[in-house]
Amino acid sequence: MPTHDRTAPPPGDTAQPGQDSTAQPGKASGKAPPERADRGRFLTGTVWAVLLLGLWLWGRDLTESGSGGAAFGDVSAAGRQLAGERPLPAAHDPVDGTARPVRIDIGALGVHARVIPRALERNGAVAPPPYAAPGVVGWYGGGPTPGARGAAIVVGHVDTDRSRAVFYPLSSVKRGTKVEVTRADGLVTEFTVESTDVVTRGRFDAAEVYGPREDDRAELRLLTCGGTFDRERRAYTSNVVVSAYLTGTRRA
Template identity: 60%
Template sequence: MDGGGGRSAPGHGERAEGNGTASGGSASGGEARTAGRGRLITGAAWVVLLLGLWLWGRNLTDGGGGPVLGDVSRAGRLAAGLPPLPAAHDPLDERSRPTRIDIGDIGVHARVIRRGVDREGAVDAPAYAHADRVGWYARGPAPGEKGAALLVGHVDTDERRAVFYALSTVKPGTGIRVRRADGTVAEFTVERTRVVGRGEFDADRVYGTEKEGRAELRLITCGGEFDRVRRVYSSNVVVSAYLTGVSDPN
């Protein structure tokens, strides 16, 4: 699939085999393993996110993009006996890097580290040796700022589950707390979880803001079926949330 910059990138969830050394956390590679070593049935794959990050701040286009898990409309939530989602909080004026993310409903309590893009133009994910950490795309908005802040994490490694293993189970209304270096905690509420197939990945829909003027959060990992021969997942899991409050760490 072509990235916005014109390069042809491996598909989402693809893992490149190494030569016995770690790949340094590139989004297009994984920590190398010696030949013949046992692997979990799920394997270890990573999301290769296309170049196209200039799309931050644009509205999502309508249609496509894979199934939505859960009805996030006000009418749909009321019909299901659920309370409406809270109102959006105004974006924060001060930019401050994220240091920690907590999603209590799925047991995520993780350090957030700064990441950029690799030589291929894909998001440079945390190394597999640090699969318990979440990477923040530091060239985009910080959590709490206007626009969509991007956080990426592994779903698993060859030996164990990783930080975003349960991300696909997140439901609308789930709370996410992101601690920032300035001491504030940006509180987000999930409004949708989508599974986006490799052939349906649309950078505008994934990276763009869902509603103009909001501070949003996008959490991404790989998901769907795992192809043990090609060493790829079939889809990406994309969780969209928006800022609904600000507090201090205590």
């Protein structure tokens, strides 16, 4: 994670939350100063504690109640059709099987990454992708697999103390963008982005962020850090939440 402030970019801005678009700490020398590196490691734990503890709480509620329910509030409203926008394709029926995802491709953003399963840590949070592997994303293995009914959760870092990470361009993704997730069974699940939101800590609701937007639909949720860097709390103020839904399948 970086060590400096940046406000969340307006729609279409390719610079990302929490990352200065012109400076990458430690890049010129190839080695980050010890103070910055230590702060970057601390930020990693702080940011993911907020994001992934929310995921654990949502999963616990889902287990206890038997149903995660539909999303509601600000996040669900963001996916509504706006006047004059091109209609999005119809949803594809959820597919069978529980094969885990192995690769994600977002051609419009230049994102091509390996997917690894992540489970709950001993403290109850979901383990984030390895900090030493910024080009890898993590799939929450306790939830649906991409293409199955419900919302599959995929998380990735936006940057590290030394460089950009896999989901650095995520906040600039546009409505209608195609996302492909390849599963271990050879099925490529094709999703269409319906909304991108920056969710602050103050309005972070696990049911809204992680729950499905519509019943009986296969959905995909992509998450990373966003907002501004809070120097006092030493953490990002928000998370970027991209919602997509299944619109097709093919064989790899």
